[in-house]
Amino acid sequence: MSEISKLTVTTPIGLLQIIATDKAIVSAKPTDHEENIVGNEAANKLAQECKVELAEYFAGKRKKFDLPLKQEGTQFQKKVWQELKQIPYGETKTYGEISKLIDKPKASRAIGMANHNNSIMILVPCHRVVGADGSLTGYAYGVKIKKFLLELERKNK
Template sequence: MENIFFYQTNIGKIGIVENGMAIIKLYLNGLIAPQDATVKETPLLREAAMQLQHYLAGKRKSFDLPFAPDGTEFQQNVWSALQVIPYGETRSYVEVAKRVGRPKAARAVGMANNKNPIPIFIPCHRVIGANGKLVGYAGGLDVKQYLLNLEKNI
């Protein structure tokens, strides 16, 4: 059984979903939440929301939560690589591809980034184009820029 609860943040309304043991999805402002999840705030969702609010206030640099994103083995490898990108730093899609042992798979890394079901918690916003430009983000490039600026204290 999945539970979802919605929270107002300074980047808009977000929905966090858990499966009873781990956080499995995060919906950014404007994204449609699943119909089959029960709207219920659980202790895990409350903790996730508190940690997210602290992060967005610049008071937290990492998350101490159980995550269980659903994806292929390659996606899981990419998402694991994203979680070790240090706070305040960025990596290119090529750099992430090299990290997961697939140096020519930058486009596949981009697709895995796009499919990340737990943005922010799994920091896909820290991945940018090889030329340093912001490229795609589920919550919009303005949110991506906001998160990067937050981490760089701009």
């Protein structure tokens, strides 16, 4: 099994913890714990590359991520997460639109739960999914962060 590497980075939305194996990013999400900031130099190559790509994203210079990702979840969740990666930078889709795209037209709530369980924020852009009326409904990491990310993307589109 691949060794796990953790890297905590400071971003405009707070601290993000990146977890990577030598083969893929497995998590990137907010953390309140600063324990991994010291010793970040020991993080593996993929975690370091993720840090660089996230910095470029927040600077408005990166619209697409080139890193290998590996998420654990059900087949349904994986299908949703794959569809999320197809939403263009600076654009949004509704939960209903996603449900139709994956041939589950009545699964809007399940789409919401798959979004909630997305462990690789920004790289798997669950923040780009909005309510039917365009409202910034539910976001596992807080509506304030969702609004920030959407505004950042619209400004740099």
